[in-house]
Amino acid sequence: MRTRLIGDVPVSAVGLGAMPLSIEGRPDEARAIATIHAALDAGVTLIDTADSYHWHAGETGHNEQLIARALASYGGDAGDVLVATKGGRGRPGDGSWTVNGDPRHIRRACEASLERLGAESIGLYQLHKPDPDVPFAESVGALRDLLDTGKIRMAGISNVDVRQIREADRELGGRLASVQNRYSPAVRDSEPELRLCTALGVAFLPWSPLGGVSRSALDSFPGPGGPAGGTAFHAIARRRGVSPQRVCLAWHLARSPRVVPIPGASRPASIRDSAGAAELTLTADELAELDRP
Numbered sequence: 001m002r003t004r005l006i007g008d009v010p011v012s013a014v015g016l017g018a019m020p021l022s023i024e025g026r027p028d029e030a031r032a033i034a035t036i037h038a039a040l041d042a043g044v045t046l047i048d049t050a051d052s053y054h055w056h057a058g059e060t061g062h063n064e065q066l067i068a069r070a071l072a073s074y075g076g077d078a079g080d081v082l083v084a085t086k087g088g089r090g091r092p093g094d095g096s097w098t099v100n101g102d103p104r105h106i107r108r109a110c111e112a113s114l115e116r117l118g119a120e121s122i123g124l125y126q127l128h129k130p131d132p133d134v135p136f137a138e139s140v141g142a143l144r145d146l147l148d149t150g151k152i153r154m155a156g157i158s159n160v161d162v163r164q165i166r167e168a169d170r171e172l173g174g175r176l177a178s179v180q181n182r183y184s185p186a187v188r189d190s191e192p193e194l195r196l197c198t199a200l201g202v203a204f205l206p207w208s209p210l211g212g213v214s215r216s217a218l219d220s221f222p223g224p225g226g227p228a229g230g231t232a233f234h235a236i237a238r239r240r241g242v243s244p245q246r247v248c249l250a251w252h253l254a255r256s257p258r259v260v261p262i263p264g265a266s267r268p269a270s271i272r273d274s275a276g277a278a279e280l281t282l283t284a285d286e287l288a289e290l291d292r293p
Helices: 029-041 062-073 103-117 136-148 162-171 191-200 215-220 232-240 244-255 268-279 284-291
Strands: 003-006 009-012 046-048 082-087 124-127 155-158 176-180
Touching: 029 062, 029 268, 062 082, 062 103, 082 103, 103 124, 103 136, 124 136, 124 176, 136 155, 136 162, 155 162, 162 176, 162 191, 176 191, 232 244, 232 284, 244 268, 244 284
Parallel strands: 046 082, 082 124, 124 155, 155 176
Antiparallel strands: 003 009
16 A cells, blocks of 8 residues: 655555444444454554543543454554554543543553553554643643653644644644544535645644545445435546545545545445555546535
């Protein structure tokens, strides 16, 4: 698979968002591990997780532990896989999300993630969301401390704006490696953040990258001659003989050389199809068609 950079680390141009493997409606563990193994077989070397990706109360770190088991049981070489995890959010078990950007919490959360992942150092550790009750610089300062002590090799932030990106990069001494924001054909509020990341050489990891491309249409798309109608993504998919999902991810890759989309998957077939987007190059005319109002 083609690669892109996070910091100075090459990763697959398409990653795996592992959250669906642990939250509400998750598959059984056998299918979840098969999905991760299918991603690795397809050349995926970036897996995105968080300590808060779980369903029930008392399951903190479910997704991290699942990934650790999947990597340990993989029959091939997983030595170049970058596991990117996050701290600073919680799930009390009622479906809600909490935020905790206290530096002491971030440091404790990182230590717990290290133990669950069975690692001496986390490849990429990200502040999950700014805490309105904690000065942003203090939360980012915890990442700086973790970098300086070698607990993490790279630091990132998520759900942030342009001002916070600049502030984080200053606090980290120019070592900000990634920004993870919601971005998709339907949700483009982070265009300014994407442009700034491109200018700074910071990786931009869109979460929920398939927004605006119907999930039902994706699931039922049979290849050439698929369902009529839908979006421009569906029209190009029919012409190309691929899924709208793959076209959507190729669109992401064309936005900037710093973009590394992390589509979620809960089935092996889904991540195999997503991985194929790394080899799909859209023409200038197709990109114009996709961006047409």
